[in-house]
């Protein structure tokens with residue numbers, strides 16, 4: 001079983017190192033191979049997603065991804081910016097299903113900007129479509145008839161794209177509390193109208209799941225007002241980008257939250273949702289929990305080792321509950337110390 | 347001076363009645379004319395925005411709008427749904443600039459789901475572009491080459507649209523704390539790249555305003571984490587829809603928040619941001635403050651009577667601070683009682 005490690009930029013290398021150590025400590029037969037990605041890859045080879053990195057990702061059974069993003073490279077043309085690496089991997093590996101769980105961990109009730117009683121009720125998964133929508137439609141800059149500059153992007157979904165992510169949403173809800181909320185903007189967008197129609201069609205196969213629909217503006221309100229009302233949210237690429245970041249912040253500590261991006265073969269890319277955090281990079285202050293929990297998701301979704309996933313998750317949650325915390329959680333532990341504490345609990 | 351009153355659906359009539367009474371109590375020479383809109387208009391005349399309603403809105407110096415939305419009419423074809431009335435008014439009156447202030451009012455520190463110390467720092471204005479973006483681009487349903495259904499919507503902005511809303515953003519910031527944050531998704535969208543380029547060009551005329559840029563996913567996080575960091579946010583129609591609703595919920599009581607939609611002649615449509623709230627319609631339980639504060643925005647932005655706007659705002663804030671509150675704020679006052687209390691303070 002080959003795991004590709006793509007550490008990337010900023011704190012990416014520090015946190016993926018701890019996640020890899022945790023996987024190794026589970027004494028399980030995994031082979032690791034590393035390759036550069038993002039700004040680091042641009043600096044090393046002139047491209048954020050070099051051919052050999054993409055090749056490794058293709059060969060691997062799963063990808064453990066750190067983070068990409070480097071403010072010093074923001075001036076590059078779009079195709080060479082660090083973020084293009086993650087967009088390219090999603091497209092090339094057809095990673096259409098992004099799972100983003102958000103919950104409040106024991107002992108972190110005070111980490112959220114929400115009142116503790118509101119925040120502690122958060123336990124939801126956002127299922128975000130990841131290879132379509134306005135992200136991957138035709139786009140460009142052109143001149144209008146009157147000669148002014150115009151930027152444009154085509155938003156679109158076809159019925160198969162909606163149906164397959166809807167199924168992931170229903171399946172996810174079925175394994176949890178059985179409630180799925182589909183978020184769209186069907187009162188304005190035709191893309192959303194098709195989305196809603198197809199979700200309703202797919203629902204016929206999931207009579208045991210309770211389906212509701214919500215407009216995205218209302219969803220953004222409800223995630224603040226009462227996030228505990230949600231079990232699973234399924235939504236498109238753009239709305240999912242916004243709402244999943246909002247939801248994770250409601251849960252308080254983005255340093256704790258993992259994500260998975262899956263294709264139809266259960267090949268997956270696993271990534272902490274925090275970014276490259278250049279301001280704290282290289283200081284040993286980064287929270288490795290999100291990367292370690294991403295490794296746990298990998299065990300569960302791509303490697304079919306749910307019992308090891310459970311052990312790793314319990315170890316991370318235990319270490320944090322015991323107060324072994326990096327500065328983002330108000331603690332004084334280093335990245336390595338948290339890694340050690342988790343490994344000690346495995 | 348002619349004011350069009352478009353009460354609309356649900357609690358719209360109740361709250362616009364109180365706002366109108368407040369304007370009358372200011373003993374100022376205004377003429378009022380009323381017309382149906384939204385679901386009410388559909389039921390009365392078969393269309394959510396009848397010709398005579400649009401005509402009144404065109405003739406008037408300003409429009410006081412209640413709310414549209416009626417769940418019983420959700421099954422209608424899109425062109426006949428209540429929401430089309432507000433989209434049609436924005437388009438026909440070229441109301442490109444939507445101002446949505448969000449702040450926490452004295453005495454309502456406990457109304458927000460955010461911790462009081464986080465919520466009480468909220469004092470921001472979202473300047474949302476209102477007549478472009480994916481809302482008004484070409485859209486439809488079509489078949490792909492392989493015969494499947496596809497929904498699509500074209501997102502686009504041209505440089506003039508961006509420049510004029512950017513100017514509103516800079517002007518608004520200049521009259522406040524001098525900070526403007528432009529929100530986009532320039533790492534993915536070409537529409538956003540043009541947006542960012544043009545905002546930077548316009549900034550040359552506003553050296554006294556501090557400009558920053560933020561991706562929309564990060565903005566959704568920051569509005570939860572630390573909303574007090576924002577003074578003025580300027581953004582496109584779709585992102586503005588989502589973020590302004592989120593921001594208003596952060597401030598706690600959407601029953602308190604007004605909005606203005608302006609065109610280049612300072613003609614404006616003024617609307618509480620809460621919707622039609624069909625569940626409490628007709629019960630005298632609706633909070634009229636947002637509608638009354640919308641009337642205050644009308645005095646300020648369309649009628650050039652800032653001193654009357656100040657008086658009306660102070661009266662609303664005073665009544666609420668004194669505990670005259672509808673149930674959404676934890677009180678027991680009726681819509682009319684709050685209206686009376688405000689008028690008594692004028």
Ligand SMILES: CC(C)[C@H](C(=O)O)[C@@H](O)C(=O)O
Pocket residue numbers: 083086087241533534563
């Ligand atoms: C970096 C960026 C292109 C990316 C996205 O918008 O999808 C990120 O925000 C994410 O959510 O993974």
Ligand SMILES: CC(C)[C@H](C(=O)O)[C@@H](O)C(=O)O
Pocket residue numbers: 187188217429432433587
């Ligand atoms: C009713 C709907 C079309 C509208 C919008 O999306 O603009 C509403 O959400 C708003 O923000 O005024």
